Amino acid sequence: MYITQETVRHIAKLSALELSDEEVKKAQQQIGEIINYMDILSKVDTTDVEPTLHIHNAINAFSEDIILEALPVEKIKAMAPEFQDGYFKVPKFINN
Amino acid sequence: MSDLTAIIGLEVHIQLATQSKIFSSSATETGQAPNSLTDPVTLGLPGVLPVLNKAVVDYAIKLGLATNCKIREKSIFARKHYTYPDLPKGYQISQHDKPTCYEGWLNIRVNKQSKKIGITRIQLEEDTGKNIHLANEPFSLIDLNRAGVPLLEIVSEPDMRLPEEAGAYLRILHQLVKYLNICNGNMEEGNFRCDANVSVMQANAQEFGTRVEIKNLNSFKHVEKALAFEIEQQKKLIEQGVTIIQETKLWDEVNEVTKSMRSKEYSADYRFFPEPDLLPLIIDENWIANIKDNMPELPSQTFERLVDTYKLDEYSAELLISDKYVADYFEKALTSHYNPNGISNWITTELFGRLNKESMEFLDCPVSPKSIAILVKLIDTGIISGKIAKTVFDIMWRTGKDPQSIVKEQNLIQISDNIFIQEIIDSVLKQNPTQLQTYKAGKVQLFSYFVGQAMKASNDKVNPELLNEMLKKTLEQ
Numbered sequence: 001m002y003i004t005q006e007t008v009r010h011i012a013k014l015s016a017l018e019l020s021d022e023e024v025k026k027a028q029q030q031i032g033e034i035i036n037y038m039d040i041l042s043k044v045d046t047t048d049v050e051p052t053l054h055i056h057n058a059i060n061a062f063s064e065d066i067i068l069e070a071l072p073v074e075k076i077k078a079m080a081p082e083f084q085d086g087y088f089k090v091p092k093f094i095n096n
Numbered sequence: 097m098s099d100l101t102a103i104i105g106l107e108v109h110i111q112l113a114t115q116s117k118i119f120s121s122s123a124t125e126t127g128q129a130p131n132s133l134t135d136p137v138t139l140g141l142p143g144v145l146p147v148l149n150k151a152v153v154d155y156a157i158k159l160g161l162a163t164n165c166k167i168r169e170k171s172i173f174a175r176k177h178y179t180y181p182d183l184p185k186g187y188q189i190s191q192h193d194k195p196t197c198y199e200g201w202l203n204i205r206v207n208k209q210s211k212k213i214g215i216t217r218i219q220l221e222e223d224t225g226k227n228i229h230l231a232n233e234p235f236s237l238i239d240l241n242r243a244g245v246p247l248l249e250i251v252s253e254p255d256m257r258l259p260e261e262a263g264a265y266l267r268i269l270h271q272l273v274k275y276l277n278i279c280n281g282n283m284e285e286g287n288f289r290c291d292a293n294v295s296v297m298q299a300n301a302q303e304f305g306t307r308v309e310i311k312n313l314n315s316f317k318h319v320e321k322a323l324a325f326e327i328e329q330q331k332k333l334i335e336q337g338v339t340i341i342q343e344t345k346l347w348d349e350v351n352e353v354t355k356s357m358r359s360k361e362y363s364a365d366y367r368f369f370p371e372p373d374l375l376p377l378i379i380d381e382n383w384i385a386n387i388k389d390n391m392p393e394l395p396s397q398t399f400e401r402l403v404d405t406y407k408l409d410e411y412s413a414e415l416l417i418s419d420k421y422v423a424d425y426f427e428k429a430l431t432s433h434y435n436p437n438g439i440s441n442w443i444t445t446e447l448f449g450r451l452n453k454e455s456m457e458f459l460d461c462p463v464s465p466k467s468i469a470i471l472v473k474l475i476d477t478g479i480i481s482g483k484i485a486k487t488v489f490d491i492m493w494r495t496g497k498d499p500q501s502i503v504k505e506q507n508l509i510q511i512s513d514n515i516f517i518q519e520i521i522d523s524v525l526k527q528n529p530t531q532l533q534t535y536k537a538g539k540v541q542l543f544s545y546f547v548g549q550a551m552k553a554s555n556d557k558v559n560p561e562l563l564n565e566m567l568k569k570t571l572e573q
Contacts, residue, residue, distance in 0.1 A: 053370045059375050061148065067116045070133050071136065
């Protein structure tokens with residue numbers, strides 16, 4: 001399957017990424033290689049094979065419904081690029 | 097006029113009343129300081145792994161059983177991708193093609209007719225954070241306390257045709273989640289949210305029309321009003337030959353119209369795939385049997401019990417089970433004074449009437465079950481009349497005081513003193529000689545006029561039965 005630059009731009013947009021023309025070309029090549037490899041894999045007949053949903057053959061890992069200590073807001077603040085009055089501050093993402 | 101029919105399907109999101117989040121251990125409380133209830137999983141920090149909260153599965157099975165769903169033996173979680181800052185991971189963990197509960201139904205009643213509404217699926221997922229968009233500021237603020245709070249999404253079949261059917265379905269579902277004790281059901285706070293899908297087609301058409309999704313419906317009334325408005329609008333457009341476009345609208349509760357949301361720049365492209373960080377969820381027979389054994393009483397069972405145990409009529413029982421809090425309130429009241437019919441009447445007329453008038457939820461009722469029970473007891477033992485009881489109720493409502501203190505403070509005790517009552521009767525008859533003559537001439541309807549005058553003269557405090565009896569005797573003399 002051939003990946004067009006348009007597809008790369010679409011994926012970038014979905015991820016809210018801005019790519020330069022150079023970066024689009026680079027991603028087109030890299031994603032293309034991955035997809036080509038998938039094309040090879042998809043030639044294998046898997047009609048009777050159940051999909052591997054998890055690399056471990058385990059099921060049912062649970063936690064109990066109990067509250068453990070939350071992360072202190074100070075620590076979160078230190079990780080956040082911008083923080084104001086206890087909130088993460090991000091560029092506005094809707095138009096009024 | 098052409099024959100147009102509306103097709104309605106609903107998506108309900110309920111927040112589960114667990115202690116901790118669906119995939120991590122911070123609390124699900126509301127009203128806490130922003131970002132004070134987060135953890136590395138909620139924040140989507142690198143290298144963390146989500147682990148499923150077992151209680152969420154218990155709640156899902158409960159609701160699945162109560163809505164006649166099949167419980168899937170092996171469910172899979174999926175990543176639903178979208179880039180929005182209220183979910184720091186860049187995807188929501190949800191379910192896609194293997195939801196835990198599927199193919200169920202609920203019965204609704206509209207206009208005395210029963211109708212079965214199909215439930216397509218009930219899936220487990222995580223809630224998102226809250227965004228605050230400040231006017232005239234180039235940034236938004238994010239609080240991730242709500243991110244990761246467990247949700248069940250309940251998707252109905254497009255089986256509803258009228259806004260009232262949608263309202264009835266939502267009320268039944270709301271009643272159910274509260275009886276099951278899996279969700280507190282507060283719609284204002286968004287613990288029970290509804291999105292409605294609605295389209296209009298020719299009554300005999302084979303295919304549904306183009307659907308519009310309506311969001312922001314935070315009360316049953318809004319759902320019904322928004323659907324009625326949208327259906328009318330679509331019918332008009334179709335009759336004018338205009339093509340309906342698929343879009344998402346918001347209900348504007350102030351102007352009572354549905355409004356187009358800003359159309360997204362590109363259509364949703366969620367790129368679902370199985371969540372590799374979570375193991376498959378296997379639910380065996382034992383687990384289901386265990387939940388079944390511990391199921392709380394469902395509304396239909398409470399109904400039967402109220403009718404059987406307390407000999408209530410079906411109409412009253414129906415009213416009392418409408419909300420689990422009401423049924424509990426009723427039974428709690430009975431522990432203070434055992435008069436099922438009397439208490440049921442006070443709840444379903446005075447209490448409901450007042451709540452309705454004040455646009456309040458039953459949960460916020462300021463009168464305790466004990467107070468209502470004592471009030472009925474005061475009537476039953478002849479201490480106050482039914483009429484005075486309404487005055488007492490009004491004071492109870494406004495001040496939160498108990499009925500006995502009110503009766504004492506306001507000197508409202510019913511007068512059953514024969515001499516006093518006779519004095520009042522005599523003076524009323526003396527003051528109304530013309531009416532007395534007319535009465536004696538055969539106009540017996542005037543009896544109630546004398547009763548009214550006597551009640552008034554005593555400030556409604558004489559015992560009405562005694563007054564009736566004595567007045568009758570006096571007039572016969």
